[in-house]
Amino acid sequence: MRIRIQPDVPHGDISFAFSAYETIIDEKKQDHIPLYYHVHPELELFWIMEGSMKFQVGDKIISMEAGNLVLVRPDHVHGSSEKDSLQLIFRAILIDQSFVRALVNDLVQQQYINKIYNTDHPYIFIEQDSAMEIVHLLNRIYEEYIKKNIGYELLIKSLVYHVFYLLIPYLEKGKEKKQNHVTGERMKDIVQYIEKQFSENITLTDIANHFAVSEEYFSRYFKKSFNITFSNYLLSIRLNAAKEMLRDTDFTITEIAFRNGFTDPNYFTTCFKKMFQSAPRNYRKMIRAKI
Secondary structure, three states, X not given: OOOOOOOOOOOOEOOEXXXXXXXXXXXXXXXXXXXXXXXXXOEEEEEEEEOEEEEEEOOEEEEEEXXXXXXXXXXXXXXXXXXXXXXXXXXXEEEOHHHHOOOOOOHHHHXXXXXXXXXXXXXXXXXXXXXXXXXXXXXXXXXHHHHOOOXXXXXXXXXXXXXXXXXXXXXXXXXXXXXXXXXXXXXXXXXXXXXXXXXXXXXXXXXXXXXXXXXXXXXHHHHHHHOOOHHHHHHHHHHHHHHHHHHHOOOOHHHHHHHOOOOOHHHHHHHHHHHHOOOHHHHHHHHHHHO
């Protein structure tokens, strides 16, 4: 599970502004949130390896299954609160424009790169049959990124340009997906606020006041926009952040609870056990026994 704890930190490295991720979800609970809503300045290419899910970009919901591909343009909120299968595997690569930008505004930059990164139109969706060749290249890019053999940076860059070449026929189709600017910006502001504040003791009243609306209005808007209640989303993102801390830090259970917005460690333990079918202490022992 990938959670953006620091939304303003770029993916990859300034000298190699590229990154790749794989997420495997094999949960007993059907309502497990597959991908937390987030926003970033990089272009994202997202595809399903196994299973199916509802993928959302702004206010648009896309039904995705194995072999489907979606290109998410920079600075558009995207994520998923619903998966259609218990087993789900998906991959994503993120590419900052600096990774492919020419030193001068040449023909390639004007005719292709600028259009691919056109932020006025949030996404391009490509179905399985049409996406097959592109997904094959993306899987190779992912594998080269994981192996990191000598010269992998050069190979990845050449393969990314090949992917962009294959995307050319879909650039005009992507213009159909233009969304309401006000709606997109409001969703972006909400996601960024939650990412920055979820570890604090924020409440529905706090976030409604922050956006100068009533609690009732904010609750309705959040549920309609993200297909999940605010309280359930906040609880889930806190629990998953705590899950990462259990795996990656030596903080006590109480410290982890407090660092992720829980004021009662016992309540944290109860919620964690309900979501992950394991108490926090047992989960930590199980994970570390595998290392």
